[in-house]
Amino acid sequence: MDLKANITEAVILEPLQRAMIPTGIYLALPEGTEAQVRPRSGLAAKFGISVLNAPGTIDADYRGEVKVILVNLSNEPFTINPGERVAQLVLARYERIEWDEVETLDETCRGEGGFGSTGR
Numbered sequence: 001m002d003l004k005a006n007i008t009e010a011v012i013l014e015p016l017q018r019a020m021i022p023t024g025i026y027l028a029l030p031e032g033t034e035a036q037v038r039p040r041s042g043l044a045a046k047f048g049i050s051v052l053n054a055p056g057t058i059d060a061d062y063r064g065e066v067k068v069i070l071v072n073l074s075n076e077p078f079t080i081n082p083g084e085r086v087a088q089l090v091l092a093r094y095e096r097i098e099w100d101e102v103e104t105l106d107e108t109c110r111g112e113g114g115f116g117s118t119g120r
Contacts, residue, residue, distance in 0.1 A: 013072035048074030
C-alpha cells in the first residue's frame with residue numbers, strides 16, 4: 001500500500017537533509033508479521049528521494065504512528081506536499097529461530113564468494 005504524508009503544510013527537504021514524515025497510520029500487527037517501509041521508485045528515480053533505513057521495519061508490538069524517514073539524495077530541494085505518496089508499506093511474515101552454534105558450515109558451490117561472485 002502507498003503511505004501518504006499526513007502533514008498540514010509542505011515540508012521542504014534540502015539536499016542531503018532527512019525528515020520524519022508522519023502518515024497518520026497506526027498498526028496492530030499479528031505476532032509473526034512485520035511491516036516494511038520502502039521507497040517509491042518514482043520518487044527515487046526522478047527526484048533522488050528515498051527511505052533512509054530502507055526497508056524500515058515496523059515490529060508487531062509497535063503501537064505508535066508510522067513515520068517515514070525520507071532523505072533527499074539529490075542536489076535540488078524537494079517539496080513534500082500534504083497527502084503526497086511518500087513510501088510503500090509491505091506486510092511480511094517471519095519465523096523466529098533458535099541459533100545452533102557449529103564449528104563449520106556445509107559446503108556450497110558458491111562458498112565464500114560474495115558481491116558479484118555469481119556473475120555481473
